[in-house]
Amino acid sequence: MSDMYDRLVDLLVTRFEVDRAEIKPGITFEDLEMDSLFLVELLLVVQSDLGVKLDEDSASPRDTIERAAELIAEQVNEAAAAGAS
Amino acid sequence: MARAIAVTGLGLVTPAGIGVDATYERVWSGSPTATRDPDLAGLPVDISCKVPEFDPGKHVGKRSNLTMDRFVQLAITAAVEAVADAGLDPATWDGARVGVVVGCGLGGVSTWEMQHRAMLQAGPDKVSALLIPMLVPNMVAGHLAMRLGATGPNFVTATACASGATAIGAAMSLLREDQCDIVLAGGAEAGVSPLIVTGFAQMGALSRRLDDPAAASRPFDAGRDGFVIGEGASILVLERESDAHARGARVRAKVAGYGASADAHHMTAPDPQGRGARKALLAALADAGVGPDDVDHVNAHGTSTPLNDVAEASMLREVCGGATVTSTKGVVGHALGAAGAIEAGLTTLTVQHALVPPTANLDSQDPAVELDVVAKAARAQRVGVAVSNSFGFGGQNAVLVFTA
Numbered sequence: 416m417s418d419m420y421d422r423l424v425d426l427l428v429t430r431f432e433v434d435r436a437e438i439k440p441g442i443t444f445e446d447l448e449m450d451s452l453f454l455v456e457l458l459l460v461v462q463s464d465l466g467v468k469l470d471e472d473s474a475s476p477r478d479t480i481e482r483a484a485e486l487i488a489e490q491v492n493e494a495a496a497a498g499a500s
Numbered sequence: 501m502a503r504a505i506a507v508t509g510l511g512l513v514t515p516a517g518i519g520v521d522a523t524y525e526r527v528w529s530g531s532p533t534a535t536r537d538p539d540l541a542g543l544p545v546d547i548s549c550k551v552p553e554f555d556p557g558k559h560v561g562k563r564s565n566l567t568m569d570r571f572v573q574l575a576i577t578a579a580v581e582a583v584a585d586a587g588l589d590p591a592t593w594d595g596a597r598v599g600v601v602v603g604c605g606l607g608g609v610s611t612w613e614m615q616h617r618a619m620l621q622a623g624p625d626k627v628s629a630l631l632i633p634m635l636v637p638n639m640v641a642g643h644l645a646m647r648l649g650a651t652g653p654n655f656v657t658a659t660a661c662a663s664g665a666t667a668i669g670a671a672m673s674l675l676r677e678d679q680c681d682i683v684l685a686g687g688a689e690a691g692v693s694p695l696i697v698t699g700f701a702q703m704g705a706l707s708r709r710l711d712d713p714a715a716a717s718r719p720f721d722a723g724r725d726g727f728v729i730g731e732g733a734s735i736l737v738l739e740r741e742s743d744a745h746a747r748g749a750r751v752r753a754k755v756a757g758y759g760a761s762a763d764a765h766h767m768t769a770p771d772p773q774g775r776g777a778r779k780a781l782l783a784a785l786a787d788a789g790v791g792p793d794d795v796d797h798v799n800a801h802g803t804s805t806p807l808n809d810v811a812e813a814s815m816l817r818e819v820c821g822g823a824t825v826t827s828t829k830g831v832v833g834h835a836l837g838a839a840g841a842i843e844a845g846l847t848t849l850t851v852q853h854a855l856v857p858p859t860a861n862l863d864s865q866d867p868a869v870e871l872d873v874v875a876k877a878a879r880a881q882r883v884g885v886a887v888s889n890s891f892g893f894g895g896q897n898a899v900l901v902f903t904a
Contacts, residue, residue, distance in 0.1 A: 431566065432565075432566065452629060453566075456630055463622075463625045
């Protein structure tokens with residue numbers, strides 16, 4: 416899995432009281448009983464940790480953790496490219 | 501007395517313990533809970549009464565710390581106990597007929613303070629998306645509805661230190677007007693935060709007996725010098741008496757009357773003649789269909805402040821001077837918006853067991869308090885009619901009358 420996936424998993428475990436054993440790439444936030452408000456909070460934390468602005472709808476509760484990691488990584492890469500140019 | 505409402509369930513989370521039994525044991529033993537609080541270290545007053553060994557993960561559920569301020573966690577714990585105590589099952593009741601009314605004076609103040617600190621120190625990006633749902637006071641009633649599937653009328657009352665009693669009075673109306681069959685009514689507060697405690701200290705409202713915290717809350721004692729801040733939650737399950745009897749429920753006591761008034765006198769000081777308080781008491785007695793001479797016992801507001809206790813005592817002496825009086829704040833401190841509900845719960849138990857808990861730390865009764873204040877040990881007596889007084893900053897008075 417990607418660095419971003421590992422980072423999300425760590426955040427879910429340390430900040431959102433999710434059991435590490437429950438998390439798999441294909442599991443959704445809904446499966447983890449994380450609603451849209453939790454997801455907003457998660458994105459805020461990621462945003463603040465990485466110092467990157469993320470879209471509020473970067474992920475939805477029905478997304479898998481893997482998909483959310485991809486969506487966030489894309490935005491981080493775009494931001495990095497914009498910063499480099 | 502057909503208007504009397506049955507108390508069929510009770511849940512208590514107080515500095516005296518988690519649960520009705522633990523609280524009963526400590527309050528009736530008269531053992532104070534006030535102590536120096538490490539979370540308040542360095543502040544002008546660092547004494548508090550806190551709920552001991554409260555574990556949100558265990559008592560409320562996983563992730564509750566992420567979504568709920570402590571006042572909500574305390575309320576859920578009390579409500580779950582109360583519903584089980586009433587022999588009710590939220591899986592089978594008609595939730596549309598179940599209301600929730602909870603008193604709360606402050607809301608999620610600890611969350612507010614922590615988030616404000618985060619914003620000032622690290623910028624707005626550090627402010628949680630859950631700040632607002634965690635701090636608004638009405639969320640406590642919302643959470644109880646979600647947890648218990650109660651979809652009837654649902655609201656929070658704010659009358660400062662009378663909030664819990666106001667909530668129970670409002671709940672009685674919902675039942676008398678047949679808007680609900682069951683109401684979970686009570687109060688919740690978790691206001692022991694550095695800013696709030698300092699605010700009360702700056703007003704001069706808190707005891708400064710820092711060298712002897714266990715003796716700091718001493719209602720009606722000549723040496724009292726202010727209240728000790730507490731916290732907690734109390735939820736009563738209320739039903740019409742006829743409904744309670746029809747389903748064979750155990751009735752712990754009845755809440756038979758409610759009266760409310762405003763002093764219209766001063767922001768924080770009580771009317772020195774106790775006019776507003778007397779008006780609320782007389783209205784509550786009339787609502788219950790009993791007279792002043794019928795009152796056997798009063799669970800006083802009794803905050804341990806110099807002004808409150810003497811004004812309340814002179815009013816009580818005039819209206820029902822023959823009744824025994826106690827203030828349970830000597831043991832549990834002053835839980836602000838939850839206090840009236842905690843005392844309603846304790847008055848329910850007083851009526852049920854015909855045993856009055858003692859006022860802790862009453863070593864030398866203030867000569868201006870010309871009442872039979874129960875001290876040192878619990879007193880067995882007839883308690884056919886008991887009054888619970890609650891008075892809030894803002895001059896808001898709420899009085900409940902309980903009967904056996």
